[in-house]
Amino acid sequence: MRVIVVGAGVVGTMHAWHAVKRGHEVVQIERESEARGASLRNFGQIWVSGRAGGEELETALRARELWESLGERVPGLGFRACGSLTPVRTARETAVAEAAVARPDAAARGYKLLTAGEARAINPALRGDFAAALWCERDAAVEPRTAQLALKQELLASGRYTYLGGREVREVVGTASVRDDHGDVHTGDAVVLATGAWLGGLVRELAGPDLPVRRVRLQMMQTDPLGEPLTTSVADADSFRYYPAYRGEALDALNTGQAQTPTAAEHRMQLLMVQRRDGGLTIGDTHEYEHPFSFDTVEEPYEHLTAVVESFLGRPLPRIRRRWAGVYAQCTDTTRVVHRQEVRDGVWLVTGPGGRGMTCSPAIAETTANELGW
Ligand SMILES: Cc1cc2nc3c(=O)[nH]c(=O)nc-3n(C[C@H](O)[C@H](O)[C@H](O)COP(=O)(O)OP(=O)(O)OC[C@H]3O[C@@H](n4cnc5c(N)ncnc54)[C@H](O)[C@@H]3O)c2cc1C
Numbered sequence: 001m002r003v004i005v006v007g008a009g010v011v012g013t014m015h016a017w018h019a020v021k022r023g024h025e026v027v028q029i030e031r032e033s034e035a036r037g038a039s040l041r042n043f044g045q046i047w048v049s050g051r052a053g054g055e056e057l058e059t060a061l062r063a064r065e066l067w068e069s070l071g072e073r074v075p076g077l078g079f080r081a082c083g084s085l086t087p088v089r090t091a092r093e094t095a096v097a098e099a100a101v102a103r104p105d106a107a108a109r110g111y112k113l114l115t116a117g118e119a120r121a122i123n124p125a126l127r128g129d130f131a132a133a134l135w136c137e138r139d140a141a142v143e144p145r146t147a148q149l150a151l152k153q154e155l156l157a158s159g160r161y162t163y164l165g166g167r168e169v170r171e172v173v174g175t176a177s178v179r180d181d182h183g184d185v186h187t188g189d190a191v192v193l194a195t196g197a198w199l200g201g202l203v204r205e206l207a208g209p210d211l212p213v214r215r216v217r218l219q220m221m222q223t224d225p226l227g228e229p230l231t232t233s234v235a236d237a238d239s240f241r242y243y244p245a246y247r248g249e250a251l252d253a254l255n256t257g258q259a260q261t262p263t264a265a266e267h268r269m270q271l272l273m274v275q276r277r278d279g280g281l282t283i284g285d286t287h288e289y290e291h292p293f294s295f296d297t298v299e300e301p302y303e304h305l306t307a308v309v310e311s312f313l314g315r316p317l318p319r320i321r322r323r324w325a326g327v328y329a330q331c332t333d334t335t336r337v338v339h340r341q342e343v344r345d346g347v348w349l350v351t352g353p354g355g356r357g358m359t360c361s362p363a364i365a366e367t368t369a370n371e372l373g374w
Helices: 010-021 055-075 091-102 116-122 143-157 202-209 237-241 250-259 262-266 300-313 354-373
Strands: 002-006 025-029 082-090 111-115 131-138 161-164 169-176 176-179 186-187 190-193 211-223 233-234 270-273 282-284 320-331 338-345 347-351
Touching: 002 186, 010 025, 010 143, 010 347, 025 282, 055 354, 082 091, 082 237, 091 111, 091 131, 091 237, 091 250, 111 116, 111 250, 116 131, 143 161, 161 169, 169 186, 169 202, 186 347, 190 202, 202 282, 202 338, 211 300, 237 250, 262 300, 282 300, 300 320, 320 354, 338 354
Parallel strands: 002 025, 002 190, 025 161, 082 233, 190 347
Antiparallel strands: 082 131, 111 131, 169 176, 176 186, 211 282, 211 320, 233 270, 270 282, 338 347
């Protein structure tokens, strides 16, 4: 079988991976010379903690297994089973963490409510002031700026994989057949369009104007090396407000009884933080839903995040070295893990995994491979 994958982000690359692993030939076509979209701009969090119970959690747990075994084979992914800590300070925040550890699926996530001392034993860099912390043992991390490139090298070594960068796919020209902007036609037994948040152009022509997927923009930053290990990922209690796992009476009480700071509320913020292999910290994020998106990054969210991080670390943040924004595609029905649609004979669009696309992509691609009988 020959599979044509359009898009070299993590979703496309994981489809290529499963097809090659099953003995098929793959041609992967990317508009840029290398991917430059959400898959490189993200935290690299393999984030199990906040997932909704049921299909979403099962997908994330399966994906984490796949990331771990891939990480053993491809060290360039930088996979590490670091877990995460969400420090809490107030009674309302603590109540949300207590409700989380009382969930029937808490053990599958590796949730535990730790005292501040126990949390510091796991992550000594957290010298700031907090009362307790929600530990999620299943959370993990990879290096997003290099993961796709490392996977590509491994795929090239298979001898069954061709990468075509700098080519935009413009047209479907027959069953499982596409034409790129060099005029070349690529024919396979299946085409997967893993085109991320590019919802106009070809995708709009094929899927129509009512594609149930929207775009979301986030602001991020990265610091100079911290000078010490941050052994776990770290989130703040505002993150409880955004993830379905925490929904319930305790979260309602947090939302009604404890306001976010005005900056955090205006930019729909939470703190997520993970250490890169060079020691720097990737820190975010904001959420912007209304179009047109800002073309610039604004400073207030960075000031807010800096204050939150410094309060957890109990020390000044190193210099901010990079600031950027990224856009992901999210199913408008956010309970859906992904939008997978056969848009023409043998041509499948796979988009909309939202803020969990880096986490879930290995399992999303595995499901595509199973459903298409690869
Ligand atoms: C700032 C930020 C932080 C995030 N953090 C996390 C996180 O920590 N954990 C997590 O699980 N998820 C996270 N996400 C979400 C995750 O990054 C995305 O869901 C995921 O990367 C989507 O992957 P993709 O391959 O679908 O899209 P992309 O990475 O955008 O890749 C799509 C590719 O298709 C190419 N393309 C598009 N059209 C064509 C065409 N016609 N021809 C050829 N090529 C084309 C594009 O150039 C692009 O390279 C985050 C997202 C952002 C923006």
